[in-house]
Amino acid sequence: MSHPAHLFALGFGSGLAWFLPGTFGTLLGWLLYVWMDPHLQDAQWALVILGAFALGAVCCQMTGKALGVIDHGGIVWDEIVAIWVVLLVASAQFQSPLAQLGCVLLFRFFDMVKPPPIRWFDRHWKNGFGVMFDDIVAAFMTLLTLAVYTHFVH
Template sequence: MDKQIRQRVSLFNPIHFLALGFGSGLAPKAPGTFGTIAALPLVVLLSLYSSLSVYLLITILASIVGIWICGKTADDMQVHDDSSIVWDEVAGMLITMFAVPLSWQSLLLGFVLFRVFDILKPWPISYLDKHVHGGFGIMIDDVLAGLFACLVLHLGFYFFSS
């Protein structure tokens, strides 16, 4: 993020703090990866200490409110989808791990799958990434990447667990 853009956001602003993934989006390299890593403690806490319905509710809220959080921060930055905005990765990782049995192996596999889908952007993710703008545009590609990764995880558990 260049200096002019950095001056338009503040980690003391709760909207910016969330959009920047609790500050992880300010990493000088691979901010999306760091945003995904920042989501892992939230995934673990929700998986261990909440019901599936609470996990789902928080994931839906994170995704819907994320449209506004990311859109507002992008407007404040005056940049459509700056790489430092990583709340979409947080929501995407929550989606990825929905109803997945929690272990370090499933977290690692979920992390890798989500990052692969987020980076490679297979169709229709790539189409939406290029053609949908605003907060919804920032969020939708990561929501779909999370859904794809979640589906692959569940299929893997179905076919490969004994």
Template structure:
């Protein structure tokens, strides 16, 4: 069971690292964090691809710092409530995918599969890369796997 600290609601770094509070749910915080990323994808979907990737890159860099700071403050590496990495991983999954609720939900499902099961080398990175970068990189990799899967599916259909 996820036990979110009260600082999530008092400290902006923790609030963002906890996915605007979505990671504070008592169970399945990664799933809720990914769901919370969907409306932001909806808002970003009409950006040009270069602007979209720019926003994702800034969110990644910001996430490395947010996740590192929050993790250090809490004294727990990759607390289950830290879900900013799910936001970024989901946005990677959805890059260059035209918005529709069907695509948004398929992207959600595919990203969660790769994020939960962590095929190689995602699991390796998850276990061996430390700090905020370590918290972020496995979800970036899961997002790239899911992005490839989404685009392969679009290409085949």
């Protein structure tokens, strides 16, 4: 935590968990979403997410360089921002805490398994932007799956 960028990249310490740091980062992101959502309209959320993505690209680059691994497991700002995207877009259909938990678990599945095209971005874009972007792709895959589920099941 020698630089403020590390504070963000490491998810305010949630990425320092000794196991499943990405899950702890995602859970922090969910908690922050629940805390901030009553105070933000969709347009404000869009600005927060865009700003957090840009900040994350810089902070993740700096922290990855300092740690010697550009996409170090402790860097979880990407999970935090991506789960905000999922919860914001899915909130109309998935409002209850249990439904939100389902969204979180589905996102974690895509983020951990990294099916194509997520894996391609994870392997080829080795910089702060890439660290952030592959999780946005995982968020998109989560939302696509939720849309298909909603269309065919509900």
